[in-house]
Each structure stands twice: as C-alpha cells, then as structure tokens.
Amino acid sequence: MARRLRSVGLDFTESAPVRLVFTAEVAAPPEEVFRALAEDVEGWPAWFGAVTRCRPTDGGKGREVALRGGTRFQETILTAEAPVRYAYRIDKTNAPALRAMAEDWRLTPSATGPGTRVRWTFAVDGPAPLRFALLLARPGLGRAFRNAVRALDRRLALV
Template sequence: MAVRQLRAVDAGFAESAPLRLVFGGEMSAPPGAVYRALAEETEAWPRWFTPATAARQTPGGHEIRLRMGGKFTETIRVAEPDVRYAYRVDTSNMPGPLAGLEDWRLTPAGTGTRVSWTFAADGSKPFLLFLRAFRPGMARAFTVSLRRLDRRLGASPAG
C-alpha cells in the first residue's frame, strides 16, 4: 500500500474531529509511570499495546506498525508529564484516513491513574464507517492493553 500524507491537525482535533472514539479505564500504576510508558518507552509499546507489532521513537514523534499491516508516522503535539500525551498521525499506508490524532489523558485516582484515550479521525466515508463498526474491537484492545501495561509497570522497579 502506498504511504500518504495526512492533513496536519493540532491537539484541539481531539475535541473537533468528525469521529471521536473515547475509551477510559483505571490502572493501579501512578500517573508518572504511565506517562513514562507512553512518552519515553516507545520501543516497549508492542509488549503491552496489543495492536502494535513495532514502535520506535523518531525526532519529535514515532513510527508505528500494526498487526493488520498499518504503518504510521506520528508527531507529538502535547507532552505534559504525568497529565497528557497526544500525537498526530502524519503518514499512513492505510486507505481512507485524512487526519488523525490520539490523545491520552492521565488523572490521579487514589494511588493509581484514570486513563482516557481519544482516537480522533477524519477520512473517507468507508473509513469512518469501518472505525465505527470496529469500535468494540478497539474498546477490547484498549482494556487488554491497559491491563498488560499495569502488570508490566507493577513488575518493573520504576512502577
């Protein structure tokens, strides 16, 4: 599949995108540990984020490969330690997306963290219909990924 440049969006796209899928959950790990896993330990994402098969940091962002063959480059738009981590999708080899942003928000919850993940997108009608239909699968992947990350952070000395 050909790699295509997507429309550049800012962090506000998380609130204004034509399609917003929002998922939430609680973790026992504190916000600092969760933030480090998101913002500083990109290469470890495939160990806990179930859709990813490979991830690496790039200057100002990441390159990601997904199980279904998707490849993306991303640029970090917001990096607020222990609070928020958001990145824009710049390129994709998947058919249909026009713009994308993922926004992770972390809120203290007792000794743990409340995590909210917004997947914001614009794209062709078939692409947006696919995402809406795939929402339950994304919700499951998010829930499983949070559990895996929580176990990973609980087992690490930094967790």
Template sequence: MAHQLREVGLDFIATAPVRLVFVQEMSAPPEVVYRALAEDVPGWEEWFAAVTLARSTGDGSSREIHLKGGGRFQETILAAKNPEMYAYRVDVANAPGARAIAEEWRLTPAGAGTHLRWTFAADGTAAFRAVTKLGRAGLGRAFRDAVRTLDRRLAARGA
C-alpha cells in the first residue's frame, strides 16, 4: 500500500540516517549524462534494469517510477543543475517502513568523461533502515550495471 513520505530537501541527502554512496566513471561528458538523467526520463527504462516505468508528471517537476518487484514511487525534482546535479525526493512510496527518501546524482568532469556519484539517502523504521543497509551490495551492483549500460547506450548514439 502506498503511503506519503516526509517532505525533505537537499540537506537531507547529507544528513539522512542511511546514506549509500556509489561512484562510477563514464566515457560520456557530463552534459550528455545529465540529459539522459534529467531530460530523458522514459529512457531510464532502457538502461536501468530495475526500472519498468519512468515518466515525467505534471510540468516535468515530478516523476513516476515503477521498479521490478513492484516498487512504486512518486517523486519531486529537488535540483536539476545542468550538468552538475540531478536530485529528487520520494513523496509517495509503497516501500514498507520508509519515512523519507531522496537521491542525488552528482556529475563532475573526468578527462573527456564523467565521474558520477549517486547518493541514496533514506530514513524509516529500524527494520527499513536495516534492510536498506543490507541491500547496499545489490544497490551498488544495480547502479554499476545501469551506468555501464547507459554509457554504452550514449556511445552508440555518438554522444
């Protein structure tokens, strides 16, 4: 059952009780990676294997995301700073025990490519926090696989 999460801002990403941070290098430049993250929301279904539906809602200031396994999220964009950062919070989720979730994708130039850092920040019941921490390896693997797939996709497009 979906429930409303606590409204949080960008500061939550640095102060959340659970913070999982993952990094990966990409060959595509930050501007191109940013466009894939922030402007091609439906494209997430193509490169992030866990995502089964991704669409902008409203005037583009929010998103709807569905995941394999049944996860459903309504999100609000917190920051869209081309080409440096893309961040959002989850407003409604069907994740049991979740109280607040925000994610940040930070992009910095790395030679001709991009150093990409994804931070998953969350708060919830003790059980939710424990399960989230236990899921770190799986989230990390999903992130790395998604970024590699995105990098190949962008290279094939000549980006």
C-alpha cells in the first residue's frame, strides 16, 4: 500500500467534490445495524459483497479492508456514535488517483414502521477523470450498497 491520501475530517462527507449518497431500509433496529457496522468489523465480508477482508486495527481506532479485485485500504475511524453514525476515512490505499476519501453511515429509525433507514455517503476527491468515472459508476455503487444492505438485513434476521 504505497499511497497516502490527504487526511480529512467528518466535514469532508458534506463538502467533497464527489458525494454519492444512497439510502435503504432494513427491518433491524438501529442498535443492531450499528453493531454490525462498527463492532462486528470482521463480519463485513459476510454481507458486503465487495469486501473480502475487514479487520480492526490500532485497538479499534482503524480498519484494514480488502476489496474484490485487489484494492486495499487502511482506514481511521472518524466517529462511532452508537446507534446513529459510523464514519471513517481512507488513509492509505493501492488505488490510483484518489486524493481523499471518506464514508459515512447514518442510521435513523424508519419512518414507515420498525426498522432502520440506512444512509451511506461515499465522499471522494481526485482529478477530474476520476470524479467523472465515479459519477458514471454511481448506478453500480448504488446497486452494490442496496445488495449489501439487503444481505445485512437477512444476516441480522438470523441473529
């Protein structure tokens, strides 16, 4: 992992040059969803199809993530506010062109009944060709998010 990215804070998820925001609903309450995101870090590959490995680092202050295709990230947890928010930034990666990246998961009680509304913000800075490619990739990223949340919903129903 040769490339260090610019260190960003939580505000980056609101101000990044590329912000892709997706939402989905799950039947589980926010507390269970938060546990799956923030506490069962090693369980991510079981429900997020793009993730092949995820493990906590630095006593839980960071994560090491591997994706299908060989992309790897070293991350710092920016916040873990149970049961409403889990966010992290990418510090190092082997992915080209990225300058800065953070992801923010927000959990709110569902407005339509029991369950949780999950909102994922994917925030990135990079050169214009990367920003354009990410906008083109939006449908695929949205599909991956929805598939992951459905798989997480199934997984939490078994607990």
